[in-house]
Amino acid sequence: MPADEFEIIRTLFAPLATHAGARGLDDDAAVLESVGRLVITTDAIVEGVHFLPDDPIDTIAKKALRVNLSDLAAKGAKPTAALLTLIWPHHRPAAQIADFARGLGEDLRRYDVALIGGDTTATPGPLTISITAFGEPMGGRTPSRADARPGEDVWLTGPIGDAYLGLMALREGAHEQAELIARYRLPNPRVDCAGLVAECARAAMDVSDGLVIDAGKLARASNAGTRLELERVPISPAARSWMEGRAAAIDLVSGGDDYEILFTASPNERAKLESAGMYRIGNIAEGSEAVLVDANGRRLEPAHSGHVHKLGN
Amino acid sequence: MPADEFEIIRTLFAPLATHAGARGLDDDAAVLESVGRLVITTDAIVEGVHFLPDDPIDTIAKKALRVNLSDLAAKGAKPTAALLTLIWPHHRPAAQIADFARGLGEDLRRYDVALIGGDTTATPGPLTISITAFGEPMGGRTPSRADARPGEDVWLTGPIGDAYLGLMALREGAHEQAELIARYRLPNPRVDCAGLVAECARAAMDVSDGLVIDAGKLARASNAGTRLELERVPISPAARSWMEGRAAAIDLVSGGDDYEILFTASPNERAKLESAGMYRIGNIAEGSEAVLVDANGRRLEPAHSGHVHKLGN
Structure with a gap:
C-alpha cells in the first residue's frame, strides 16, 4: 500500500x-x-x-x-x-x-x-x-582541514577498522561478529570529543573514506606532509580478535566508515590529550608526502589507500 | 571515463x-x-x-x-x-x-x-x-502557510500552466513549443517578488504541486477554507494559443511545476498589489472547504487536484 x-x-x-x-x-x-x-x-x-x-x-x-x-x-x-x-x-x-x-x-x-x-x-x-x-x-575557532602545520602531532579519537571488518563479516555471513557489524551499520559520531577538538585541535576532519587517504587530504589541504606510524593506530579488541588470517592492520587503515576524528595539535597539548584518552599516531611534516611507516620507520604501502567514488562513465 | x-x-x-x-x-x-x-x-x-x-x-x-x-x-x-x-x-x-x-x-x-x-x-x-x-x-515577518485568515484576498504572482503544457509538448514531440518547454525545464523563481511578499503577504507558498492542491494546503494549514475563481487565474499567451483542443483552464490549475507565488493579503493592499501586476484570484473563507468556482459561482471539480508523491509499495 x-x-x-x-x-x-x-x-x-x-x-x-x-x-x-x-x-x-x-x-x-x-x-x-x-x-x-x-x-x-x-x-x-x-x-x-x-x-x-x-x-x-x-x-x-x-x-x-x-x-x-x-x-x-x-x-x-x-x-x-x-x-x-x-x-x-x-x-x-x-x-x-x-x-x-x-x-x-x-x-x-x-x-x-x-x-x-x-x-x-x-x-x-x-x-x-x-x-x-x-x-x-564550542570554541573560538572552527578547525578546517587546511590548518595543520609541520611539527604538530596527529591524533585520533578512537580505534580504526571496526566498520571495515563489520562489512567483511556481513559479506562472509559471520553474523556472530555483532559488535563489528553494529559499527558498520551504526557509526558512533564522536560528539563527546567536540569540546576537546574545539579547544586543542589545529586541523581536524572525521575519518570516513579511510585513515590513510583522509590524513593525506588533511595534509594536502594544509600544504604539508604527514607521517603516520601504523603500530600506533589503535585497533579495538573485537577487531583484533577477529582479524587473524583475514586482515592486517594495514588493511584497516584503508577501510572506510570509521567516523573517528583525526586532528592535529601542538606538542604542548600532549599531556591533556593523552589524559583524555586520545591516540597520538604520527605528525605533520614539511613537504607534501603522506607516509605510513612501521615500528622501524620503514615505509609501508597499503594496497588501497581508501574509498573514492568514481562518478559516471 | x-x-x-x-x-x-x-x-x-x-x-x-x-x-x-x-x-x-x-x-x-x-x-x-x-x-x-x-x-x-x-x-x-x-x-x-x-x-x-x-x-x-x-x-x-x-x-x-x-x-x-x-x-x-x-x-x-x-x-x-x-x-x-x-x-x-x-x-x-x-x-x-x-x-x-x-x-x-x-x-x-x-x-x-x-x-x-x-x-x-x-x-x-x-x-x-x-x-x-x-x-x-526582506521584511519583519517570514510568512508561513498557516498565517491566512478569512476575509483575506488570494493572490498569484503570474500565469499558471505553462510548465504543464511544456511537459505535454515534450511528450507529444511538439518541439516548436519552445517557450512552454523552457518553462517546464527552467522555472522562473519569483525572486523579484520577494520584497513585495515580505511587505504585504500574510500567508504564502510557491505553487509547485498544482494551484488547487497547493491553495488547499495553505488553507488547511491556516484552519480556513479557500475559494478560487477559475476565470481570474492568469494564463500566458503562449499557453492560451496552444491549449485549444488539448487542455482547458481546469487542467492547468491541477498541473505542477508553476513556481509562481500564491499568497494572501488584507483587502487594504489591493491597490498596491494590483499596480505591482499581481493577480487576485479568490479569497480565504471561513470553514475548511477549498472550492474552485466558475464565473457564475458554480463549483468546479478538477479531475486531478495536483501532484502527490506516492511513497513505496
Missing part, C-alpha cells in the same frame, strides 16, 4: 519536529534564529553504496544522521538542528517508513538535535537519504 | 565557491556568519520524477537551484547561499558534469547565491540532486 508524502510527513515526521522554527513541517522553509557562526554540513547516503539493501531501516536512518553529526564533531561544533531529505524507492514497502521515523526520532532525542525541515519524494532508484546538519561552535 | 569525486570537486565546483565560509569546498563543513533569522529550505529533484532523462544537463542544474530559490522568494527572503548534493548515476557520462557545473555557475551568479558546500557521490540509480538554500528575510 503506497502512502502519500503529505500523510507521511504529517503522521510520522511532524511529531519529531518540535522546534518552533520547524513550523510543524507544514511549510516549505524553516526559520533558524542564529547569532554568530553556524557550522553547516551535508552528507547523503545511498543504498548499495553507503549501506546494504538489507540493513535494518532504523539503523539506516540513524547512520544518515550520524555521518553528519560526525562532521560537526570534527569541526568542534555541538549539533543543534537538521533537515531530512528522504528519497524513497517505488519498490520498498512504505510500511518501513514508520520504522525509519522511529529510528531517526530515537537519535534526534539522543543527540538533542531539532528536526527543522526537509523534503520527501519518490524514486525509481535506490533509497537515498540526504541530511543537512547545523551546529554551534 | 569515470572521474573521481575529489578531482570533480576541485576542478569543477570549487571555482564556483568563492564565499569565505565555503572554505574552497576543501572541508567537510561550511561556516556561515549569521545575525538574526535565517530562512532555510531544501528540495531534491530526481531523474524521471522531476525532470526527464534527456533534459539538457545545464537546465537540470538550474532547475535544482531554482526550485529552492522559489521557496525562499515565497517566504519573502533574499537568497544568499546554497549547498549542493550531487548524486551521479554510474551510467551517465562523467563528461556531462562540466556542463552541469557551468549551468549551476551561471545561475549562482545570476541570483547572487554563494555555493558554500555539499556532497558528491555515485549511485546505481537515477541522477538525483538535493539543494539546501539559505535566505535573509
